[in-house]
Ligand SMILES: Nc1ncnc2c1ncn2[C@@H]1O[C@H](COP(=O)(O)OP(=O)(O)OP(=O)(O)O)[C@@H](O)[C@H]1O
């Protein structure tokens with residue numbers, strides 16, 4: 001991995017209150033065909049934002065752009081106060097982002113739950129010849145605990161239930177100790193009980209950690225619990241039922257244009 005520019009989390013203190021995500025007029029898609037049309041979005045530090053949209057609306061595409069896996073066809077993108085233009089910028093921002101993918105591919109070989117969570121730190125605190133250390137193991141332990149799967153640490157990931165596997169995926173994303181957590185349909189494919197349980201955990205972790213979170217889904221969200229819920233329809237982003245929460249100071253100003 002490329003060495004990143006000398007910007008530490010400490011040097012980002014000055015951008016507190018500034019948007020962590022700022023997209024302006026961003027279009028994006030595949031093979032020259034846009035599926036997102038001039039999306040503008042600002043998410044401030046500490047916010048919990050939901051985006052709801054039907055199958056094919058472009059939710060995963062939006063997350064791929066935010067993750068730097070897909071380059072916008074037009075528009076401007078700023079993440080953590082820095083304009084994202086090239087591979088160096090993308091590598092820089094990827095260190096700060098945790099990601100829970102829509103589909104968790106079961107691994108082909110046996111891997112313990114603890115090791116899969118440890119992998120969340122790949123590229124953050126260890127990579128290549130730099131091996132994980134005691135501090136990494138401690139971060140893993142803490143996040144297994146936080147997501148309620150400490151007792152599953154030594155189990156083979158493939159033997160877990162769907163809900164347990166999603167919790168492991170959440171633990172892995174959080175083990176990165178990200179400033180921003182992107183979640184793609186984290187609860188969609190779970191039964192009602194597991195869905196409610198995971199949503200509760202996400203909400204609790206948000207209010208305890210203050211990590212900025214963006215969650216996309218095509219199923220209903222507990223809107224009152226979110227700072228904002230936006231609607232994505234055929235690649236166009238709109239404000240949905242804005243919830244007026246006054247008990248969060250960091251997020252009051254957040255608003256999509
Ligand atoms: N790699 C790709 N190549 C070409 N087209 C793609 C690719 N990935 C997605 N698309 C198309 O882009 C559009 C948006 O897809 P996307 O996966 O972003 O939707 P989504 O809102 O996440 O849907 P879902 O709710 O099913 O997850 C769809 O029409 C899809 O077919």
Ligand SMILES: [Mg+2]
Nearest residue numbers: 059060102184
């Ligand atoms: Mg999707």
